[in-house]
Amino acid sequence: MITEEDFSMDELVKKLKKPEMGAIVTFLGVVRDEGIRGMEVDVYDEMADEELAKLERDALEKFEVEAVEIVHRKGSLKVGENIVVILVGAKHRKDAFMACEYLIDELKERVPIWKKELEEKSAQN
Amino acid sequence: MITEEDFSMDELVKKLKKPEMGAIVTFLGVVRDEGIRGMEVDVYDEMADEELAKLERDALEKFEVEAVEIVHRKGSLKVGENIVVILVGAKHRKDAFMACEYLIDELKERVPIWKKELEEKSAQN
Amino acid sequence: MKMKVEVQFFARCREIVGEKKKELEVEEGMRVKDIIDLLISEYPELKKVKLIASRNHKYAALNTKLKERDVVAVFPPVSGG
């Protein structure tokens, strides 16, 4: 899902959980302080939604996992703010770790989203 | 940390975050439904606290990570309830994934905690 | 015969073109590659970008043939996550 809103890990985990899961691995990407003010996240919405859905189906086919959820934000984000979260629930932890790493690697390759660094305040003077 | 209370991922992530982190990987272990009623988690507290602290120091030395947090519950847990969470924050995601997998593998080897399955209700009649 | 295609721009490409999208009237049977060539001749700055294209919200090869009312998007390599 693409959204401007921030998300709650607790709510996402609650939605993801199934009795057959023993392990939930999550990847949370946040805006890192590299001397920037923040980031502008630009998204090609229709295509990104399709690519995210495709990615989720891929993971369910390729790995022994029970459920997958991806939320990516768009718009202006400050240092420390959440950019993306990927949740993977599986019976066993190895599968959850593998699928989660696969998903973030593929997301960065395939999903039409662009991050643009916003210069530091001092640089604007 | 060893605790009987459940934990909030949102609160733990908030506590863990530092401006230099770009990636936070978490492992959440939950009681899986294998025809059981739940689990009794027994802990050798003094030693487990020391081993957990040692494990956290280990990860900070071995991997390029910024911060690590482990919370393990004890007592009676029902199917679907959280057992353990491991959070790892790093500049880059590969380091966070590696350290998080290392920590759960080592925890299962070293930390004096025992899980005992509780039989299903039907089996008690 | 002419056909209409919509072209959308994202990220650096949008900055160069200065528009989110435009409608082009082009020869029937044109391919994605031809649209990109048209755009580059109009906006030479686009030559500096590694251009990726999609047709109707799916990644498209350069030799993909276009149809009336197709939506083509042009953008630089993605960098999300």
Added chain:
Amino acid sequence: MKMKVEVQFFARCREIVGEKKKELEVEEGMRVKDIIDLLISEYPELKKVKLIASRNHKYAALNTKLKERDVVAVFPPVSGG
């Protein structure tokens, strides 16, 4: 000369012994291994468990020498996480 050591039991070991801990008065210079042998002779069921031991809350080798007031813990392989 005698010394006092406290022995704690966890998980399956606690179930077999039926107690959380007990105080033993043993010969000075005894090692972890000797304590385990003592326990097994009193609780033969312990033979069925792969026993792991710690001294003063740290994993201890079987030949670790004990001192007055040491705390030894005896437990099966861990299974947390």
